[in-house]
Amino acid sequence: MREIALQKIRKDRGFCILMFDIDRFKEVNDTFGHLAGDAVLQQVSAAITQCCRPSDFIFRYGGEEVLIVLVDCDPSLAGNIAERIRQCIQDLILRLPDGNVLSVTASLGIAAFAGELDYEKLLARADQSLYTAKAAGRNQVVMDMAPSPDGTISQ
Template structure:
């Protein structure tokens, strides 16, 4: 396993996005082996995150990010990688994952988040939802195209009403 402990986001304790290249370059190489299953990428976005920040304050937004990060980490295998990808976006690399595995993990995370409420510093209880887009890397030679497919699927999930999972065709 690649040593990435010094590469964590200070708020969420997830891996920093600057190490995505390192991990994905390795996964692209590994999937070239005979019989390799390939990997999947999931991109997750907290729905209406700006509203949480604007209505309840940035501390509530931070709590939301930390909670979702924890739920994500608890929902994947030790061999998988969870990154803070952007403001309210997170990226998962599911190693040796087919479409069923990716969909199961994504739906499990979406469901767990939807069942969770966080306590804002002011005492308000806030419901959270996430949208998730996914793509499979099987047979692909560059990971940028897999990320682009997952991002497109995420956009479709948000456009279709949020709080859902969409996988790239």
């Protein structure tokens, strides 16, 4: 991953991985159809683009999961950005192709770079945080608390 390589070269604030998905998205597809699901994804994607900084990278990851690489970002800033995204999604009024309107929520997981040489470990920590947010009731942000290589805890 590009950001891991850059961290080896320079010592910025680090970076964070934010992973989220729309809560109960399968119900949207099952109730309104896949065209409606696609419309929801498009509108949510447009909204989160406004919540991120121009330097951040946004990817569709899997079915409806979204992965955001927050560059030059410490855990505190990542938490603020994630909460802004969560609130933005919750406040959206989504227009479906059949004229119906809908609102959704999202669960978000964050993992701060802690010196991993393998990006898959970082992604796994973000994914675990997302799973924890969903298990704790959805529509919330959970930050990974993994120890960094120097033994301190990321917060």
